[in-house]
Amino acid sequence: MIARRDLAVRVAARTDLSPTCFRVILETVDEVAAVPGQFGMLTCGVGFDPLLRRALSIAGVVRREGVTCVEMMVKEIGRGTTLLRHASVGSRLRLLAPLGNGFTLTAVEGTRLGLIVGGIGLPPVLFAAEQLAARKVGFDLYVGAASGAELLEVERCGKAAAAVGGELVLTTDDGSAGEHGFVTDALQRRLDGGCAYGRLLACGPNPMLAALTRLARDRALAAELSLEEPMACGVGVCLGCVVELEDGRYVASCKEGPVFSVDRLAERWWP
Numbered sequence: 001m002i003a004r005r006d007l008a009v010r011v012a013a014r015t016d017l018s019p020t021c022f023r024v025i026l027e028t029v030d031e032v033a034a035v036p037g038q039f040g041m042l043t044c045g046v047g048f049d050p051l052l053r054r055a056l057s058i059a060g061v062v063r064r065e066g067v068t069c070v071e072m073m074v075k076e077i078g079r080g081t082t083l084l085r086h087a088s089v090g091s092r093l094r095l096l097a098p099l100g101n102g103f104t105l106t107a108v109e110g111t112r113l114g115l116i117v118g119g120i121g122l123p124p125v126l127f128a129a130e131q132l133a134a135r136k137v138g139f140d141l142y143v144g145a146a147s148g149a150e151l152l153e154v155e156r157c158g159k160a161a162a163a164v165g166g167e168l169v170l171t172t173d174d175g176s177a178g179e180h181g182f183v184t185d186a187l188q189r190r191l192d193g194g195c196a197y198g199r200l201l202a203c204g205p206n207p208m209l210a211a212l213t214r215l216a217r218d219r220a221l222a223a224e225l226s227l228e229e230p231m232a233c234g235v236g237v238c239l240g241c242v243v244e245l246e247d248g249r250y251v252a253s254c255k256e257g258p259v260f261s262v263d264r265l266a267e268r269w270w271p
């Protein structure tokens with residue numbers, strides 16, 4: 001396994017995915033051995049403004065002819081992500097990666113996995129879905145967004161699920177596409193209907209993760225969540241990203257996470 005490195009990267013491509021989200025492909029000559037769930041800390045501007053790098057999940061890594069392409073999907077919410085949205089192709093940035101841990105991608109005998117996404121939680125889960133599809137591990141993929149226009153990469157999600165005979169379930173909060181309501185409600189309906197999953201893997205906004213934690217704990221389902229606590233350093237130094245665990249400890253989610261099993265998390269995750 002190649003350890004984390006501070007990589008010199010070049011913006012090779014940038015495309016819009018929705019009114020608020022875009023994809024960035026970063027090229028480097030170095031190898032990047034990332035697994036789904038891991039992330040990188042990326043500079044967003046030139047020089048030291050803004051000073052802090054932004055944490056972004058890795059959506060995929062491809063190495064061809066001595067060049068590695070790292071894919072990221074980004075939601076524009078503030079200064080750093082706006083600068084990134086307007087970065088020209090050819091811009092030189094720095095990426096500290098890969099960081100953190102990853103999802104457990106092993107099959108669970110006799111069942112499929114359930115993959116659940118809320119909004120811009122898609123990158124690590126889609127990376128997992130494509131790796132599971134390549135390994136022929138069965139899963140269903142649930143993708144929720146605020147509206148149809150904010151559902152990302154629908155065709156690619158469908159292709160990954162179909163490769164293992166899985167279902168792609170789309171939901172929107174406003175009912176403009178897929179099933180009307182929250183993605184966790186769609187999951188609950190299928191669980192109530194007798195659907196069984198050996199493990200759930202999820203990433204999304206905290207209210208979605210709290211609902212999922214409650215669901216998983218009530219039904220004694222194994223589940224892993226990729227948390228997106230605000231991060232300043234990404235390497236366990238600033239303690240800005242601490243997460244409370246059930247045993248009372250506080251741990252840096254950039255080092256012990258960002259993926260946590262729901263049975264390790266303190267109660268504030270499912271109030």
Ligand SMILES: Cc1cc2nc3c(=O)[nH]c(=O)nc-3n(C[C@H](O)[C@H](O)[C@H](O)COP(=O)(O)OP(=O)(O)OC[C@H]3O[C@@H](n4cnc5c(N)ncnc54)[C@H](O)[C@@H]3O)c2cc1C
Nearest residue numbers: 054055056057073074075077078079080081123228229230
């Ligand atoms: C491990 C990890 C993986 C992530 N992966 C992705 C990803 O793949 N794609 C993506 O778009 N984003 C991802 N994020 C979130 C991303 O890091 C933030 O959206 C980004 O840092 C915001 O930077 P900004 O300069 O645009 O916004 P800022 O100007 O720094 O902040 C704007 C507003 O957003 C709030 N905010 C800042 N950071 C976060 C956060 N982490 N969660 C919720 N609200 C926040 C601030 O409080 C503020 O109100 C990830 C975060 C973590 C910790």
Ligand code: FES
Nearest residue numbers: 234236238239254
């Ligand atoms: S982001 Fe600094 S300790 Fe985790």
